[in-house]
Amino acid sequence: MLSExxxxxxxxxxxxxxxxxxxxxxxxxxxxxxxEELLARVKDFIHRGVIRRFGAAxxxxxxxxxxxxxxxxxxxxxxxxxxxxxxxxxxxxSHCYQRPAHPPRWPYNLFTVVHGQTAEDxxxxxxxxxxxxxxxxxxxxxxVAELKKSSMKYFTEGx
Amino acid sequence: MTMDNLDKQLLNLIQTNLPVTPEPYRELAETLxxxxxxxxxxLERLIARGVIRRLGAIxxSRKVGYSGxxxxxxxxxxxxxxVAAVVNSxxxxxxxxxxxxxxxxxxxxxxxxxARVEAILEEIKRKTGISDILNLPSTRLFKIRVNFxxxxx
Numbered sequence: 001m002l003s004e005x006x007x008x009x010x011x012x013x014x015x016x017x018x019x020x021x022x023x024x025x026x027x028x029x030x031x032x033x034x035x036e037e038l039l040a041r042v043k044d045f046i047h048r049g050v051i052r053r054f055g056a057a058x059x060x061x062x063x064x065x066x067x068x069x070x071x072x073x074x075x076x077x078x079x080x081x082x083x084x085x086x087x088x089x090x091x092x093x094s095h096c097y098q099r100p101a102h103p104p105r106w107p108y109n110l111f112t113v114v115h116g117q118t119a120e121d122x123x124x125x126x127x128x129x130x131x132x133x134x135x136x137x138x139x140x141x142x143x144v145a146e147l148k149k150s151s152m153k154y155f156t157e158g159x
Numbered sequence: 160m161t162m163d164n165l166d167k168q169l170l171n172l173i174q175t176n177l178p179v180t181p182e183p184y185r186e187l188a189e190t191l192x193x194x195x196x197x198x199x200x201x202l203e204r205l206i207a208r209g210v211i212r213r214l215g216a217i218x219x220s221r222k223v224g225y226s227g228x229x230x231x232x233x234x235x236x237x238x239x240x241x242v243a244a245v246v247n248s249x250x251x252x253x254x255x256x257x258x259x260x261x262x263x264x265x266x267x268x269x270x271x272x273x274a275r276v277e278a279i280l281e282e283i284k285r286k287t288g289i290s291d292i293l294n295l296p297s298t299r300l301f302k303i304r305v306n307f308x309x310x311x312x
Contacts, residue, residue, distance in 0.1 A: 002223070017177065017214050017215040019214075020199075021195065022182060023183065023184075025181065039180070042179050043179055050218060054215070054217070056214050058174060059211075085301060094302070094303075098301070099229065100296070106231070111229075144257045144259055145256065147246075147247060147257060149253070152269050
C-alpha cells in the first residue's frame with residue numbers, strides 16, 4: 001500500500017522533473033522532505049516497479065514513425081502464450097497484450113500496435129506477423145482521429 | 160523541428176535512463192561531452208516544441224493501485240461528437256481514438272478501483288443511449304515499449 005506521503009511524491013513527480021541543477025532538491029522542498037530522502041523513495045519506487053520507467057516520454061510521430069495501427073488477432077487459447085511472445089519479439093511491435101474475446105461480437109484476443117513509415121508498411125508488417133505465426137484471422141484498426149490524449153494524473157480527484 | 164546529433168543522443172539517453180542522483184543534468188552532460196547549461200537548454204527547447212511530452216516518472220498504474228481497461232464502442236457516425244463529449248468528460252479517460260471498424264470509438268479508462276470502471280461504463284451507456292461497449296481489460300502483458308531509437312547516436 002502507498003502512504004499519503006508516497007501519493008504526494010507521485011503527485012509531484014508526475015508534473016515532471018524540474019529543469020534546474022538540483023531538481024530533486026527543488027521537489028523535496030515542496031514536499032517538506034530532504035533531497036536524500038526523496039532520492040531514496042524514487043529509487044525504491046523504481047525497484048518495486050511502481051515507477052515503470054524513469055525518463056522522457058517522446059512524441060514519436062515527430063521522429064519519423066509516422067504510421068501506426070492497432071492489429072487484433074484471433075488466437076486459439078492454447079497458442080496465446082507462444083504467439084504473444086513471438087509477436088512481442090519484433091521491433092516494429094511496441095505493445096502486445098492478451099485481452100478477453102467476446103464472441104461472436106468480438107473474436108479477437110491478442111492486441112498489438114505496429115509502427116511503420118506508412119500505412120502500407122503497417123499492412124506489410126501485419127502480413128509478415130500473420131505468416132510467421134500462422135494466425136490468419138486478424139484486422140488492422142487504423143486510427144482516423146484522435147479525440148482525446150492526456151497524461152494520466154494519479155491521486156488528483158478529490159484534492 | 161530539426162534536431163542535431165546531440166539532441167538525438169540526448170533523447171536516446173533520457174528515454175530510459177534519467178539519473179536518480181542529485182545532479183542528473185550534469186551527469187548527462189558529462190556522458191555527452193557538453194555542459195549542464197547546454198543539456199538544460201536543449202531539454203527546454205525539446206519540451207517547448209513538444210518532442211518531449213513529459214520528463215520524469217512513468218508509473219505502473221496497477222502498482223499505483225489503479226485499474227485500467229480498453230473499451231470499444233459502436234457509435235453511429237452522426238453521433239460521434241456528442242458521444243465523444245460524454246466519454247471524454249471523465250478524467251480517467253486518458254486516450255480516445257476513432258478507428259476504422261464497426262467498433263469505432265476506442266478509449267482507455269484508468270481509475271482507482273474496478274468498481275469505478277463498471278460505474279463509469281454504466282454512466283456512459285445511460286448518458287449516450289449506446290449499450291454496445293466492449294470492456295477489454297488486459298489479462299496478460301507481453302510487451303510495452305515506448306522508447307524509440309533515433310539512430311545516429
